[in-house]
Amino acid sequence: MWFVFAVLSAIFAALTSILAKMGIDGVNSNLATAIRTIVVVIMAWGMVFLTNTQSGITAISKKSWIFLILSGLATGASWLCYYRALQIGEVSKVVPIDKLSIVITMILAFFLLHEQFTVKSLVGCILISVGTLLMVL
Incomplete structure (x- = not known):
């Protein structure tokens, strides 16, 4: 089952790059990243409530909190750099480097x-x- 999700992840990542390049024209890359992030946050919390797993938040250890926060910071930095690169570069060159x-x-x-x-x-x-x-x- 992990393979199916990995393939779907690759497909959605490809769509992300193409759709972002099409939508970022004339939009500040930081603003575009913020808009994308809001959509991702809504989707992620929607899945949490849809699957009724919100009660698990209290069981998360301090260590897990630290690493999840660091992962979130790394994701944010990656997205900000990625959108800026997409804005000023060709998607066919940005994506392979990414x-x-x-x-x-x-x-x-x-x-x-x-x-x-x-x-x-x-x-x-x-x-x-x-x-x-x-x-x-």
């Missing part, structure tokens, strides 16, 4: 989460990096 996050995530997962880094994952990281370079040069 997807280098895959390589960075795998490296961080190895060092911070002690996840296994195999020959296959190393080759994948190299191919993603080379592919990104080919797409943007």
